[in-house]
Amino acid sequence: MNELFRNTLSPTQWAVLAAVPPAILALYFLKLKRVPLEVPSTYLWRKSIEDLRVNSLWQRLRQSLLLLLQLLAVALAILALLRPGWQGTELTGGRLIFLVDNSASMSTTDASADDGVSEGDRARLAVAKEKVLGLIDQMDRGMTAMIVSYAGEPNVVQQFTDNTRLLRERLATIEPTIGTTDLKGALDLAGGLANPAQVTVQEGAPEVDVVPAEPATLFIFSDGRFGDVQDFALGNLDPIYVPLGSGKTNNLAITALETRRSESELGQLQAFVQAANYGAEPVDAIVEVRRGERLVDARRLSIPAGETAGATLAIGEANSAAGEGALEARLSRETLEGANDRLEVDDVAFAAINDNKASRVLLVTSGNIAVEQALTTGRVDRLGEVTIEPPAFLDSQDYETRAAAATYDLVIFDRCVPKEAPRANTAYIGVLPPGEAWRQRDAEDAPVAAESVTVPQIIDWNRSHPLLANVELGNFDIVETMLLTPPPGAATLIDAAEGPVAAIAARDGYEDLVLGFPILIEVDGALQRNTDWINRHSFPTFWLNVLEYFVARQAVGERSLRPGEAIELRPLSPASETISVTSPSGREETLRRRGEQPFVYRMTDEVGVYHLAEGGRETRRFAVNLFDPAESDVRLRTDETPDDAQAAAVASIKIGNINVAATAGAAPARHELWRVLLVGMLGLLVLEWYVYHRRVYI
Numbered sequence: 255m256n257e258l259f260r261n262t263l264s265p266t267q268w269a270v271l272a273a274v275p276p277a278i279l280a281l282y283f284l285k286l287k288r289v290p291l292e293v294p295s296t297y298l299w300r301k302s303i304e305d306l307r308v309n310s311l312w313q314r315l316r317q318s319l320l321l322l323l324q325l326l327a328v329a330l331a332i333l334a335l336l337r338p339g340w341q342g343t344e345l346t347g348g349r350l351i352f353l354v355d356n357s358a359s360m361s362t363t364d365a366s367a368d369d370g371v372s373e374g375d376r377a378r379l380a381v382a383k384e385k386v387l388g389l390i391d392q393m394d395r396g397m398t399a400m401i402v403s404y405a406g407e408p409n410v411v412q413q414f415t416d417n418t419r420l421l422r423e424r425l426a427t428i429e430p431t432i433g434t435t436d437l438k439g440a441l442d443l444a445g446g447l448a449n450p451a452q453v454t455v456q457e458g459a460p461e462v463d464v465v466p467a468e469p470a471t472l473f474i475f476s477d478g479r480f481g482d483v484q485d486f487a488l489g490n491l492d493p494i495y496v497p498l499g500s501g502k503t504n505n506l507a508i509t510a511l512e513t514r515r516s517e518s519e520l521g522q523l524q525a526f527v528q529a530a531n532y533g534a535e536p537v538d539a540i541v542e543v544r545r546g547e548r549l550v551d552a553r554r555l556s557i558p559a560g561e562t563a564g565a566t567l568a569i570g571e572a573n574s575a576a577g578e579g580a581l582e583a584r585l586s587r588e589t590l591e592g593a594n595d596r597l598e599v600d601d602v603a604f605a606a607i608n609d610n611k612a613s614r615v616l617l618v619t620s621g622n623i624a625v626e627q628a629l630t631t632g633r634v635d636r637l638g639e640v641t642i643e644p645p646a647f648l649d650s651q652d653y654e655t656r657a658a659a660a661t662y663d664l665v666i667f668d669r670c671v672p673k674e675a676p677r678a679n680t681a682y683i684g685v686l687p688p689g690e691a692w693r694q695r696d697a698e699d700a701p702v703a704a705e706s707v708t709v710p711q712i713i714d715w716n717r718s719h720p721l722l723a724n725v726e727l728g729n730f731d732i733v734e735t736m737l738l739t740p741p742p743g744a745a746t747l748i749d750a751a752e753g754p755v756a757a758i759a760a761r762d763g764y765e766d767l768v769l770g771f772p773i774l775i776e777v778d779g780a781l782q783r784n785t786d787w788i789n790r791h792s793f794p795t796f797w798l799n800v801l802e803y804f805v806a807r808q809a810v811g812e813r814s815l816r817p818g819e820a821i822e823l824r825p826l827s828p829a830s831e832t833i834s835v836t837s838p839s840g841r842e843e844t845l846r847r848r849g850e851q852p853f854v855y856r857m858t859d860e861v862g863v864y865h866l867a868e869g870g871r872e873t874r875r876f877a878v879n880l881f882d883p884a885e886s887d888v889r890l891r892t893d894e895t896p897d898d899a900q901a902a903a904v905a906s907i908k909i910g911n912i913n914v915a916a917t918a919g920a921a922p923a924r925h926e927l928w929r930v931l932l933v934g935m936l937g938l939l940v941l942e943w944y945v946y947h948r949r950v951y952i
Contacts, residue, residue: 271335275328275329323938323945327938330931330938331935334929334935338931349399349414349470349471350393350398350400350471351399351402351447351471351491352386352401352473353437353475354402354411354425354475355379355403355405355437355476356431357404357405357406357433357435358599359499359884360378360379360476360477360498361378361597361598361599362378362477362499362596363375363377363596364503365377365380365382365498365500366381373503378499379428381498382496385496386401386425386473390422390425393418397416398414398415398416399421400412400444401421404437404439404440405434406431406818407436407439408439411425411427411428412424432817432860432880434816434817434880434885435479435884436480437907438483444470444491445487445489447468447470469490469491470492474496474907477499477890478904479885479887479888479891480884481884482909483907484910488910493909493914494914495906495907495917496917497890499888500889501892502889503596503889504533504534504535504593504596505595505596505888505889506531506533506585506589506593506595506601507530507601508529508584508585508602508879509528509530509883509886510528510603511527511528511603511604511877511879512526512605512720512814513525513569514802522571524569525543525569525581526564526565527541527543527603529541529557530557530562531560531593532883532886532888533559533560533593536557536558538554538555539563539585540553540554540555541553541586542584543569543581543583544581544583545582546578551569552586553565579872580605580607580863581604583602583603600885602861604863604879606863606875608875614639614641614662614664615640615665615666615805616641616662616665617629617666618642618644618648618665618667618668619642619668620644620669620776621774622773622774624788625683628798629666629801645669648673656676657677658676659677660822663678663804663805664678664679664680664800664801665681666681666683667680669683669772670685672688674688675688675764675766679765679767679804680764680767681800682767682768682769683769684769684773687761692738692759694739704736704738704739705753707735707750707752710732710751710752710755711752712727712730712748712749712750713751714749716745716747719745721767721799722796722799724792724795730787730789730790732785733771735770737754738753738756738757738768738770740754740759741759744760756770763822765804767804773785814879815877815879816858816879816880816882817858817860817880819858819878820854820856821855821858822853822854823835823852823853823855824853826868826873831847832844832846833866833867833873835855835864835865837857837860838863839860841860858878861878861879862878863875863876890904891905903916
């Protein structure tokens with residue numbers, strides 16, 4: 255708040271405090287009770303007369319340093335209780351909710367304590383906590399506040415309370431994470447408190463609130479590294495967005511590290527490493543690659559501003575020797591210093607290298623000679639075993655057992671759909687996966703059939719995705735296809751003029767590839783081509799990429815997980831009831847399961863390689879990396895104008911249909927003097943003690 259003084263005591267308390275100065279004065283006016291004594295000297299009589307004068311209530315008060323110091327100490331105490339200060343923010347309402355972003359990008363060291371958006375050298379999270387602390391110090395009597403930290407999942411740091419001491423203590427416990435930013439979960443949590451659910455008491459009656467509405471002021475402390483929040487109504491929440499960071503911060507990041515078998519040398523591995531330059535100037539970056547403790551190679555990458563660059567290098571034999579099951583790629587110290595890199599967590603990446611194993615692929619089809627031939631080449635045979643079954647196999651107990659036990663590394667469904675998704679990566683040809691994730695919905699949020707189009711025009715494909723590496727798709731035709739509605743977070747692979755016709759999306763630790771068009775269709779009992787893609791060289795190349803992506807990585811280099819992502823772990827022995835997982839920091843956890851279900855591990859909150867042990871022997875490894883452009887591009891989002899980029903303002907965030915403008919500097923800590931005044935009061939009390947004991951007079 256902007257007033258000079260703030261009341262902290264009740265009227266009764268002020269009345270008690272106001273009586274202290276008169277009480278001190280009264281002590282100096284009190285008469286001493288004297289005992290009559292007979293003395294032989296008139297000198298002593300004169301001293302007694304002077305004492306009587308001093309203790310006379312109506313006599314003028316003599317100068318007293320002790321009295322002056324005591325009154326000054328009380329005055330400073332009263333002034334401190336008024337909490338004088340300046341440059342605060344007006345806090346409205348009785349309930350405050352502080353949402354503190356502690357995702358990976360909030361560890362960037364570019365924030366300033368002055369306003370949060372001027373370029374500095376402090377961590378964004380530390381500055382955000384200081385700002386929240388300043389707002390807590392401004393809380394009036396009757397105000398309550400709640401603190402929520404959020405990255406991948408929201409965490410209630412402190413429930414609503416008016417205890418400012420408790421709020422400060424709990425605020426200090428917020429630590430940085432390597433998670434990605436998900437504001438939606440934190441908003442849902444806050445909205446549940448301010449916007450109560452409604453129920454219908456009886457049929458036909460209007461809906462009523464379950465509990466009374468509790469309006470609240472919502473402070474969002476973040477660097478804005480997230481997309482628009484869809485399908486959320488603020489309701490009784492009054493949002494205030496406080497940005498942290500700078501719009502000119504440079505950052506280098508390793509955005510990919512993958513291992514695969516060498517195409518030219520049998521039994522050898524290759525690694526692909528990619529780095530990104532999220533800065534305004536081109537950078538020559540040196541990437542050092544180590545396998546275990548051994549330096550494998552170092553490459554210089556010339557990375558233009560705002561772009562990526564990569565390199566492929568040989569890393570040795572596929573079967574890992576002791577201690578060489580982890581691959582590490584790191585930007586050199588000289589590179590980071592020269593580029594003024596401000597975020598550390600994405601300067602290093604890891605890949606797990608596992609011993610060769612027999613991979614298992616299941617193709618379920620009623621007949622598709624084109625796909626079958628693409629999956630029976632000599633190179634495919636080296637990647638794993640491919641089994642072909644008819645659609646009726648999906649109804650068998652054998653399939654249900656294998657699907658539930660995560661037996662397969664990849665299942666390809668050609669024009670057929672299982673009852674539920676298996677515990678495996680999947681590819682669907684001409685059909686949609688089971689469930690609602692890929693279904694289009696109407697205005698009433700009901701699922702509807704996918705729209706079909708004939709002779710779609712292919713206009714673009716995702717050349718950067720590994721599934722379409724070395725695949726040229728500009729020269730083939732499709733007779734009929736479904737238009738896909740991929741779930742949130744999916745990657746579109748092939749775009750037609752009418753919409754996406756191929757996409758891939760994550761599902762509970764697995765991935766689902768969907769081709770909206772069938773390769774072959776049945777007409778009058780005979781199979782006919784639905785596309786001439788099967789006549790192009792890109793067709794077998796695509797299916798080889800599918801096996802490399804879903805199978806080869808599983809056999810040698812596990813798919814890198816995102817922080818917080820759960821993973822299902824399949825034991826080598828079906829009889830194993832426990833396995834142990836050791837994190838990069840050495841934290842060990844023992845997992846148990848029931849029946850033949852796979853083990854599920856969720857504590858992926860560290861970057862690095864995790865080690866699995868079964869029966870006291872290490873059997874497998876997997877890696878966790880940030881690999882998130884939204885977190886690595888740490889530049890504060892701004893609304894730049896072509897005419898004057900220097901005058902660019904911090905971009906607003908969109909919540910539902912509301913644009914919440916950035917209020918840089920709108921939540922500064924109130925500069926209060928009460929601590930200084932209390933220190934001064936203590937100093938006066940020490941001085942008063944010294945004067946009293948040393949018999950100092952003025």
